[in-house]
Amino acid sequence: MNIFYDENMPFAAEFFSDLGDLTAFSGRTLTSADVRDADVLLVRSITKVNEHLLQQNKALSFVGTATIGVDHIDQQYLNNRNVKFHSAPGCNAISVAEYVLSALVVLAERYLFSLSTLTVGIVGAGNTGSRLSEKLSALNIKHVLCDPLLAENSADMRDFVSLEEALHCDVVSLHVPLTRKGENPTYHLLDAARLAKLKDHQILINACRGEIVDNNALLKMKQQGHPLKLVLDVWENEPTILLALISHCEITTAHIAGYSLEGKARGTEILYRALCQQLDILPSKQLADFLPVPAISAIEIKQDFDEILLNQLVKMVYDVRRDDAIFRQQINIQGFDYIRKTYPTRREFSAIKVTLNNALSSDAPHQLGFNK
Incomplete structure (x- = not known):
């Protein structure tokens, strides 16, 4: 079995070495010819898996993405080809929540405010939003959850607020998937009209997908002098981002909020277990087998x-x-x-x-x- 995997998946070789022949690739530059012989394809968010990429491949039986988001995967095409697909929901949720907390700690120190005085609007209450909520609760920081889809789920007993109410909080932290269709599309969820309603003192954090916020509208607003504080980990049109926006941000990073070693490696482990299940074999490895001892333990x-x-x-x-x-x-x-x-x-x-x-x-x- 030929297993092709993104070179930036931690411990992929260690997890999958017993299951087949391994080939590592660069996720951004992957071509159809590169994956022609793949039986298993393991990617991250920068690789678009669709008919164009897989047109030369006739053997593929399993595709996995070691990420929470799946907007880079043409699931309908895979389903039509009877190719099994698996993502890694929740793998880096803790990492993203800790990124947000670090950003808040830094800004509290920079601007001399107490975290205890904040209200935080968490937009998107899935795995990542829930982990952030848990950490804010541990610190007794007031916060609300906004998630129209989960609000309709009678099994979810949490209280939810409208997007408008969440956008009135001191901090607005975005944790939604990128969707362009349906009743609640998230593409440009924060468009020019919604951005214009944000107040001078607020902090906007985007650590989910760049397209959730209209970056050009955001830049125009900042160029006009709006003092909104920005923490941006994700950007529209990555990797060709709107460079002019950087100087208007408090904290800027390269889509790495979920890039803790544990967060990325959990994605690898989840796909390993999913492939073992498909092959009807018992997993023999776990993440704890490979994680190194930290410098300060x-x-x-x-x-x-x-x-x-x-x-x-x-x-x-x-x-x-x-x-x-x-x-x-x-x-x-x-x-x-x-x-x-x-x-x-x-x-x-x-x-x-x-x-x-x-x-x-x-x-x-x-x-x-x-x-x-």
Whole structure:
């Protein structure tokens, strides 16, 4: 069996080596000829899997994307060819939630406000929005959820608000998939009209898909002097992004919010298990077999947990300012894809064991995801 996989899938060789012959590829430049002999094709979000890519392939039986989003996959075409498809829902949800938290910690320090005073509107309450909600709850930060599809699901007992109400919060954090059809399309969900209603003090965070926000309308608004604070990890037309927008942002990154080692590797593990199921074999490997020990693996807290300690703890594991600096320095020299391809290793909170030595201290670090 010929297994073709994106070279940026961590531990792909380790997971799939026993299942077939492996070939790694560059996801952005993949051609039809490259995958002509693939029985299994494993991609990330930069590879569009459609009839054009697969026109020379006659053997394909399984396609997997090691990502949450599936807008780059022509599922109808795969279904017509009887090719099994599997995505990795939730694989990097924790990573994205920790990206958002790091951004909020950095902005709170930069502008001298307390996180406890914020209201956060989470637009999209699936895996990623839910993980962010859990972390905000651990810190007693007020937040609301907006998700029209889940609001209609009687099995989901959470309270939901309208998009208009979510857009009135101090922070608006976007976590929806990209859809262009149906009753609630998300393409340009924040168009010029909705952007114009945002207030001077607000913070807008987009860490889902660039096309959710009309980037040209956003640039025009900022050029006219609107003080809205922007945190952008995703952009329209990646990798050919609207460079003029960068200077108007507080934090800018190259679609790496979900790029923790654990987040990317979970996607690999999910696809490994899905392929094992299709082949009717028992999985013999798990992610814990491959994750390295972090440089700092344990810390001890001997004081009450407060925002100063939160600031130190979050930035010790992940300081988003590093990625912002790399992006601004390299985007015009190396380009968008190079920044993603050479992204330095980043761990999640769970990689660090936190011991609380004060019996009265808040358990917030463990609720945030740090190990006990």
